[in-house]
Amino acid sequence: MREPEEALRPPGRRLTRQRRIIYEIVRSRRDHPNAAEIHREAVKQIPTISLGTVYRNLKLLAEQGLIREITHLGEGSRFDGYPELHAHVICRACGKVEDLELDVESTLDQLVAEKTGYRNLVHSLTFYGLCPECFQLRQWGTKAEEV
Ligand SMILES: [Zn+2]
Ligand SMILES: [Zn+2]
Incomplete structure (x- = not known):
């Protein structure tokens, strides 16, 4: 079938x-x-x-x-x-990848089109950092929920 x-x-x-x-x-x-x-x-x-x-x-x-x-x-x-378009934030310590909604997303392509003359633009936006749990762990050697 x-x-x-x-x-x-x-x-x-x-x-x-x-x-x-x-x-x-x-x-x-x-x-x-x-x-x-x-x-x-x-x-x-x-x-x-x-x-x-x-x-x-x-x-x-x-x-x-x-x-x-x-x-x-x-x-x-x-x-x-x-x-569909969305940005990501990635934890450098545990490797977690989370979705991120940003108000600037839809205007970014337009901004770059105006600056460069390029058309049909897409982009991918990724931020790297420490997630709240890993930050807490580095700072105090303990997880937030254990405090
Ligand atoms: Zn993390
Ligand atoms: Zn995603």
């Missing part, structure tokens, strides 16, 4: 069953998992799936613009099920 999504998609852009399951896993999480974490979830539904296959499908989904790949300083990529 053909999947409805497959039937709707033009040839060469088929969403295979594997890829759809991987997409749904990324989409169901807001913690920007890496390929290994997505693989751990995927084997529950497809026991034979390899990490390599998961990774390849993640790359394809990102190329198709269905998810976003966040390249992480010195670490493997993280994946974001929400491709």
Whole structure:
């Protein structure tokens, strides 16, 4: 039986069953998992799936613009099920990636277009710092909730 999504998609852009399951896993999480974490979830539904296959499908989904790949300083990529524009803040200590809503987001592309003459701009905005928990830990050697 053909999947409805497959039937709707033009040839060469088929969403295979594997890829759809991987997409749904990324989409169901807001913690920007890496390929290994997505693989751990995927084997529950497809026991034979390899990490390599998961990774390849993640790359394809990102190329198709269905998810976003966040390249992480010195670490493997993280994946974001929400491709629409938003900034990220990443903890340099624990590696946590959080979404960030900024009022300037929509005006940034316009500002750069005016300055450079470039059109059809997109951007990705990432801030690096210490999350409140890690900051507390560095400062006082203890977690906030233990104080
Ligand atoms: Zn942290
Ligand atoms: Zn995000």
